[in-house]
Amino acid sequence: MVSGRTRARACPERTCVGCRKRAAKHELLRVTAVEGVCVPDPRGTLPGRGAYLHPEQSCLDLAVRRRAFSRAFRAQGALDTEPLRQHVAVGSDSAPAP
Numbered sequence: 001m002v003s004g005r006t007r008a009r010a011c012p013e014r015t016c017v018g019c020r021k022r023a024a025k026h027e028l029l030r031v032t033a034v035e036g037v038c039v040p041d042p043r044g045t046l047p048g049r050g051a052y053l054h055p056e057q058s059c060l061d062l063a064v065r066r067r068a069f070s071r072a073f074r075a076q077g078a079l080d081t082e083p084l085r086q087h088v089a090v091g092s093d094s095a096p097a098p
Contacts (some may be wrong), residue, residue, distance in 0.1 A: 014052040017068035018059030028052040029087075033073040037080045040087040049073055053084075055091045060084065 012025045030041040030050045051072035
């Protein structure tokens with residue numbers, strides 16, 4: 001008798017607010033808004049709504065240009081993304097070259 005269940009667990013997927021492509025949750029960076037500032041949350045432990053973003057400069061630029069963070073966090077006006085830019089820049093510098 002087959003129950004229809006598989007032993008492999010499904011990996012949760014999220015959508016990048018920059019490029020709008022779906023990816024596994026562990027491949028994306030969680031971002032939260034704290035007092036009008038977009039803060040990176042790599043451990044996923046900060047409270048509040050989260051938005052997900054590929055940790056790449058191009059996706060960050062798209063998200064800022066589309067005002068995706070304001071929409072995702074349901075915030076009025078623009079949010080400061082400087083701490084997020086610094087985190088993405090440091091992460092891309094430490095990535096191994098192909």
